[in-house]
Each structure stands twice: as structure tokens, then as C-alpha cells.
Amino acid sequence: MKYSYFPGCSSEATGKTYDMSAKAVCEKLGVELVEIDDWNCCGATSYFSARELLSFAISARNLAIAEQMGPEDVVCTCNSCWTILAKTNAYMAESPHLAEEVNDALAQIGKSYSGSLKVRHIAEVLINDIGVEAIAEKATRRLTGIKVAPYYGCQFTRPMGGDWDDFEFPKILDGLFEALGATVVPYVMRSKCCGGTMMLTAPEGALKMCHDLLQCAVDDQADAIVCACPLCEMSLEGYQPRVNSKFGTSFNIPVMYFTQLVGYALGCDPKDLGLDKQIVSVDKVLASVPA
């Protein structure tokens, strides 16, 4: 199976291990990811906060290039990229007026987008197109004994994912990790916001959000939190020391991308999954996987 891949800006920085592990997992499963040629930033929340038409236009530049490359679905790893590209796609389909305005802008750079593509999240692609059973069959390591807290993040289904999972309580990753032998803890905070860039602009709010998310995983006795978004992963992994100094806690819980743990189960080399690049060591979790 073949897809057009949109890596997103964080794939070159803090989210590098998401990109590495997503590619490694896809290779194991025979999924071909063709990177969108010369892709640009999706625009994220920043462009929407400043210029509406420009945000749709720069987002649509990626869709225009992908459409020219082929009819394959566009796949995103980052929740935010997926939300922005899927929103651009959906709003252009809903509003012919907007589609015309965006295409007038794209015409300035010799491009156009007819709206023929689907934009999808990699988690949904792996589970719905490849299938939980097919993935579990290819696993060479059973994740028996590992308690996983699946942290989906706010923009995993909200607002664009309602047709394949729940807005409030997404569950698709639960079934995947159960099939791979792990124990999935309830993790009722699974779709709550981590605060994202609020860690820079209003840290008092974001630190509380991270604290509550980490505490929930600890209360559930999780061995690791798995994420589907680079902002979530950064918040929960990178800011544990700051949460600890603010709240007097002693969190030291491994946080990984879901693709890193799936890749490990599929027998990928931990280095290819970037498991040696985590800030909170994941060695203890991996060591508990039966050989």
C-alpha cells in the first residue's frame, strides 16, 4: 500500500523519533510512504491566529503538490498537522467560495488543488488499512506485562476524526496494544489537552495540565505513556522535571510515540526507532519485554 507522507516541521527536530519510528513500522508492514515533494509547514495554530486565507493557502500548497504526485491518501503523523490539513480539505469541500479563494492564491504560484485527496492520521491508517490482526501476526516480540497508558491528545479526533473514532474517548490504539500483548490501562485523561505551546506563553496553565496527565498515568500504574503527537510527547516527556519542581512530585515515567513501541514489537532495531534518543530512559520498559 502506498501513501503520500506529510512529515511536518517537528519531524526535523523534537519529533524526530516519531518520523523515524513511523517509517520503520511502515517498512516492516510493507507500507510505502512517499514524502510530499518540498512540503511546507501546515501553518499550525499560528497562521490561523493571524491570517485566515493565508493559513488555508499554505496548507493547501501541500495538498496541491500531493495531488499532482498521485491519488494516494495523504498521511500525517502529528495530530496538529493532521487537523490543519484535514480541516483545509474539509472546509474547501464545504465552501466553494473558500475553495475558489484558495485556488486564486495558489494560482499565483502556478498550483491548484481540486479537493480529490483524503487526509488521514497514521494511527487510523495502520489500524483500518493494515489491521490490528495483521500487525499482531507480524510481531516478533510480545509486549506481555507492559502496562501502557494510551495518550491520544486533543486533536487526535477533535474536530476532524469523528468518523473513525470518538471525539471524547478515542479507543483505536487500545485494541492495537492489546493485540500486541500489552495491558492497556483506562487512562481517562486520554484526550485532554497537554497545553502545547502554552508551556512557553502561560506555563502555569500548561504545567498543571501536564501534571494531571502524568498523575493519571501513575494512578493507573502505567509503565509507559504512548503518544500520537509530537507536542504531547514533548510536553509529557520533556517537562517532567519542571512539573516535579512546581508540584513537588517525582515523575520519571517513560513517554514514547506509539509507533516506537509498535516498532519494537515488530522487531525493529531500537536505534531505528530512536528509542535511544528519549529524555526519560525507556530501557526498563523494554527490558521487561520477554525475549
Add this chain to the structure above:
Amino acid sequence: MAELTTTAQKKHLHEVFCKDVMSMPEGSKIKQCQQCGACSGSCPTGYLMDRGPREVIAAFRAGMIDEILKGNTIWMCTSCYSCTVRCPADIRITDLMYELKRLAIKYDLIPRDAKAPALTKYFIDSVQKHGRNHETEMLSKFMATKDWSLGPKFGVMGMKLFAAGRMPLTATDIKGKDEIRKLAEYVESKEVAVP
């Protein structure tokens, strides 16, 4: 921060907001707000806001757009879309927050202590320059102008990320970065100037 002093200025901004919202997909749904408060009750940062999203809509209806923009509400919105998916009237509240942010930026109505607009600016500057956001560049500019104390707070984490190759010092420029600039210039040429 500029001030909206005259009734005419407030009326103008009120009308711009209405016009922009009505042209957005499903924008006219705002008329159906029954003030149920599902949005404010769902908001993870509502407790930090001067007024929650329900009250923002009420204040707007009362002609108080200047008061809304003076407060911190819109800059505390993280775009988590909880309100949007829960609204029983299908009002896309996150989109309304974006529209208010855009007006605040365009009309220079940003509260002095709001730091989010600066991060927005540095993010966009980076993308306009490279075609992609260079996280390290954006972060350094933000720290230098808005919050020096972040340096020591992020120091250890930053070094660990750098050592792991997750915080590159150089940016990747896309081949089509001029296209991003052209798109911005075109959109700017189409916009109505601030009176």
C-alpha cells in the same frame, strides 16, 4: 496596545467580526447560541480566562468586543476543540477564537501581558523565511524578547534534546520558500486595510 476609544471604532470592529464570521464555513451558526455553557464547562483553560467562551459570545452580543479583546480569554485558548465538538448548536467556537485573535493582531489590540501573540509572530516569521518552522530559532527569539527566565528552565532539557539530535541549530529551507512569500504577499494585497 492600541485602544478602542470611540463608539464608531467599536461598531466598526463589531461589524468586521460579523462579516468575517458569516463568511466562514458554518459561521452563521453563532446566531443559534443559547448560552448553555457547554463550551465553558469543557474548556481545559477556562479557569485561567477572564471570561469563558460562553461569556465571550454574550459579551459580543452586548456590543462589548473591546472588552473581550482587552481580556486574556482568546490567548488562553489552546485550540483543543473540546468546545467545538460539544456545542449542541454546532457552533465552531475554536474558529471564533481564531477570528478574535486575528482581529486583535490586525488592529493591534493585544493586552500587554499576553505572550502568545509574540510566539505566533515568531512562528510565522520562521515559516515565511524557511518554508518550515525552525523550532530552535522560534524559541530563541521568544526567549530573548518575552521571557529570559525560560533559558535556565529549559536549559537541561534543551541540552538533552540537542545531544539526542532533536534540536538542530540550522534550519531546512524548502526549495519553494519564495512561493510561501508570494502567497503571503498576494493575501495581503487582497485584505482590507485597517482604517
